[in-house]
Amino acid sequence: MPKHSIRGATAATALVCLAAFGPVPSSSAAAAPPSAAPHPAGQPGAAGSSRFVPGPCPKPPEPIEALSDAQCGYLEVPENRSRPGGRTIKLAVARIPAASDKPAADPVVFMAGGPGADTFDDIPFLVDSGLNKDRELIVMAQRGNRYDQPNLACPEVDRFNGQAVGLGYDAQQAERIMLKAVTDCRTRLMADGVDLSAYNSTENAADFADLRKALDIPRWNVYGYSYGSNLALTYLRLHPEGIRAVAIDSIAPSQFVTLPWTWGSTAEGIRNIFAACAAQPACKDRYPDLPRLLTEQVRELEARPLTLNVTPPDGGKPVKTVLDGGALLNLIVAFTPRPKDMPAALEELSKGNPERFAQARAAGSVQKVGEFAHGLTNSIACSEWAPGYSESDVLKAGQKAYPGWPDTVLAQPPQLPFQYPVCGIWNVPDRASVQRVPTSSSVPALVISGTFDVKTGASWARGVARNLSNSTSVQVPGIGHWVVPQSPCAQSVLASFFAHPTAPDTRCVDDLEPQPFTIIPK
Template sequence: MPKHSMRAVTAVAALACLTAVGAAPAGPAATTTAATATGPAPRATAPPSSPAVRFVPGACPQPPEPIEALGDARCGVLQVPENRSRPGGRTIELAVAVIPALAPAKPAKEPVVFMAGGPGADTFDDIPFLVDSGLNKDRELIVMAQRGNLYDRPNLACPEVDRFNAEAVGLGYDAKQAEDLLLKAVEECRGRLTSQGVDLSAYNTTENAADFADLRKALDIPRWNVYGYSYGSDLALTYLRRHPEGVRAVAVDSVAPPQYATLPWTWSSVAEGIDNIFEACAAQPACKDRYPDLRRTLTEQVRRLEAQPLTLDVAPPGGGKPVKVVLDGGALLNLIVAYTPRPKDVPAALTELAAGNPERFAQARAAGSVQNVGAFAHGLTNSVACAEWAPAYAEADVLAAGRKAFPGWPDTVLAQAPQLPFQYPVCRLWNVPDRAAVQRVATAGAIPVLLVSGTFDVKTGASWAEEAARTLPRSTTVQIPGIGHWVVPQSPCAQRVLASFLDRPTAPPDTGCVDGLEPQPFTIIPE
């Protein structure tokens, strides 16, 4: 993934980035204060019965690390109602960038609009990955921060949760102290946002989808293509179901089907991805010989660390002052889910851990102490997770799903949905209406859809794309071996498949490069 190496989405990115509370992607220490990180309160307007939707040109956002593609972009904000079910309510502003094609086609090709993962991740931070993947090679690329994201008004950042995440590396992953501190941070964030007048119930996938429908009309685009990954795939399929007009084609990557996106579902994705990593190791003779029984090794280490956690002083990657790190069973599992270490290093890291060397995992845990405070919209995450993923299930259902996925593991580990620890207590505090019946609906229709998955995806298991395709008669599913979450930026083959699909969505995409693909060799450590 471009410009920087593929960023590690750490303990928050559950249903893909499907992200919630936990450590946000590591980044430079923030200099922004809590007040500026949350952004100014949305402009309270007093429009007629239905606020007008309009695009207002303006300056592009200026991220701390400059994004070259924004230099030639047309930017501005989309003004939309905060809550479309409440006529006369206030208007919010969503940051938009239209990035020109590198080699404009004549006549111009239909643009592609991007729907980011999360929910809550900084959409503009993804632009270098999209450009390096060729999304704007011969067509415009349109990027809009989903409501509540960084550069929006309001921004539903929770610096309180970011600071908790930095402290949490020194606590047991599922410890009572961690739960208490997290709930305190969530309560403080909710209180601050609601005191600013934010309607937390309006930050959901239905409203997100309507925002993109309004964006197409506001930009006067007759037809466009849609590309979304992780939570963005949930959003893209919801958008296709609710607003099919003007959609030429839809590509989804690391698929989270709306009808299946629940907290218990995370366990089956984790089990599928880990099994695929271990099976790929067994298929490589050098890996199989060096690491003969990885499933047993993982189970043993989870049990051992949960019974007797390790407490270490470790410097974060890249250097810096050592921090206290607690490595228990829950932390071990969630580091694997977060791809720290990378999938190809997991067999080596587990074997080193079993031999008494926890360095790879401990340093990865220490990385969570470095937080980009205010960059992640935890408020959007919680509003989506608590309205759409949590309802109709309970803590007991998460535990049952965990026991099914990993029989014999400690219940203290299995009781927490991967990368979404303590989500049910969080949701009781967040207190938004149940939207499960509205959101958990399969998308159907005749518009062409491409579904791309990586076999090493531990967040959104590859098989879920096939489930989503069942109600999409003009769909194609493609699995890329040896790739984890967010496939296209990591795989030149997936980039070619996507480009082929966008060029001629009504024809079968060119998937020839997938034939014969195999995972890269795993890291082999000397005995």
């Protein structure tokens, strides 16, 4: 998926953040040149030419305080380990010292969501969550991310996302503009010599294995969220040596993640939010039938979309904003508005006041161009998550999750509009058989989920935990995607786990309840 974490997401941002996803050929695919040959199935390759080169830390537009004391540099690795003698790429690395005067010997390495999210942008959330309190925190941008060489950003797609707020969510015009942006990005990356087939979870996992060796670290701990949980499981399966403990947050199980899968996760999270409202007397009294209310508003907006001039939340000129059924659902999946405000926002919408949703939609008009690696997103989504399913499979999954909703809403996977024609253009090899494999391990593991997660449904963690024989599972009530930064209790559990991997203290979860929902007067 997904930046889909606690900061929200644009319509075309990956879910896992997913932060989710063989491609269905489209007319665009016919003209697309083939990508480079696939990596041999299941063969991660040798570390060989990998090395760490110290260097200056990246300089984000908004300074990150933790980088002022960090040691940085690049990990140089083969772009494609199946091609000896091929070119190397550079991955940005930061080593953030522990706050403690007597830190533990085994650091924590972080695996970000996305795929494609800016890893360094997550550092303030990690530090605020205490990840470097007792241990060094190591952050590496996954291949193709911002600050890497090459960077698989697609400014063309970012600019489309800015335009998309003024178009119907699944409108033909939106599809045409997006596919042109994807085509232009692919053409540019290929002209630069990028081997799009090499940007996958197997190579990603091998990069982290090489990093541990290059830094001469005997053992370390792993923490990953959303797509980073998928990557952490892949890493544990292919490179278990040197891993002391693994914590995964907001689970995207590598054996289950497909495009149709997104619908079940979305429905589960929304269902849990509505059930939590029903369990609070004040919320139940004020909003007695939220499932019906949501269905009515999705149907109404899809039949009669609202076109508004809306000032984005951060100011600026008003922008044309279209709010239809698909946009409404995807704003909810992006946690805009926040779950505690969702019942109130739906009630206001039903009474003719769309302001909360319209403002959230208009916010997408302001894009940070070039920060998100859409190229990495597409390479992974199209090789690992899309194969084996079709657009009709996505529609069927949507109809199962929300019977009676318009097919025009259900035809697009949440937060991944037009992904099948995109994959037809991106044209990377099918790697589903390599990646859709469960991870079985006795390495101590912590599995953290939030009940309000509408991107990676909390119940999917059970299937992962069953294969991790030495695991502890924690489900945090009332928290959405990427649990740890949002929950002091989850932060405490994570710290306890790294201190005592086989016996973490999880007692704080027992008394947790979702916070009260926003109640607007009748």
